[in-house]
Amino acid sequence: MQLTPIAIQFFGMVGYLLLANSYFSKEKYKLLIVQIIANCFLAIHYYFLSGLAGAICDLVCIITDATILFVDKKKTKNKTALAICLVIFLLIVVYFTYKSLGVQYTFEGTFPIFATALIIISLVSDDQNKIRIMGLIVAICWLIYGVICGSYAAIVFECLIIMTTITSYLQDKKQKKSSWYSYQ
Secondary structure, eight states, X not given: OOOOHHHHHHHHHHXXXXXXXXXXXXXXXXXXXXXXHHHHHHHHHHHHTTOHHHHHHHHHHHHHHHHHHHHHHHTOOOHHHHHHHHHHHHXXXXXXXXXXXXXXXXXXXXXXXXXXXXXXXXXXXXXXXXXXXXXXXXXXXXXXXXXXXXXXXXXXXXXXXXXXXXXXXXHXXXXXXXXXXXXX
């Protein structure tokens, strides 16, 4: 089955719009459900752009989000161990997918894999600035990968994420600096 270039970009745009919309969810459960759906669209998008690493990473994100839904219900406390297990799972899936398909691993595949690992690691952080910095690196990695794969949806969305993340980080620093002066 082959999709038209417009249909492929449509899947990416829907995926990125759902992903963006997920952050407006007030409940973590709803956020993760919407992200699972978004990653389904993005996996299809990257698959048809011949972005194997991106498609694999989006599939791993689906599994990661589902795992977090399950773990949150069980009230598991050790998120660091969970993050380490999920990063190892990501690397194993990538390795065996490439090996089983007989596909040569390429350098550009490193960008979504590194980004996905950072997303998983950010799940254990409670420091908003660390999460923002990791999010900025993630957006830059996906932007580079989007350019390489020809994902117009990724290029637009990741540029917006980079701009809003930098703005958010700078506003937070400004607020902390002004609150420090008020105590002087």
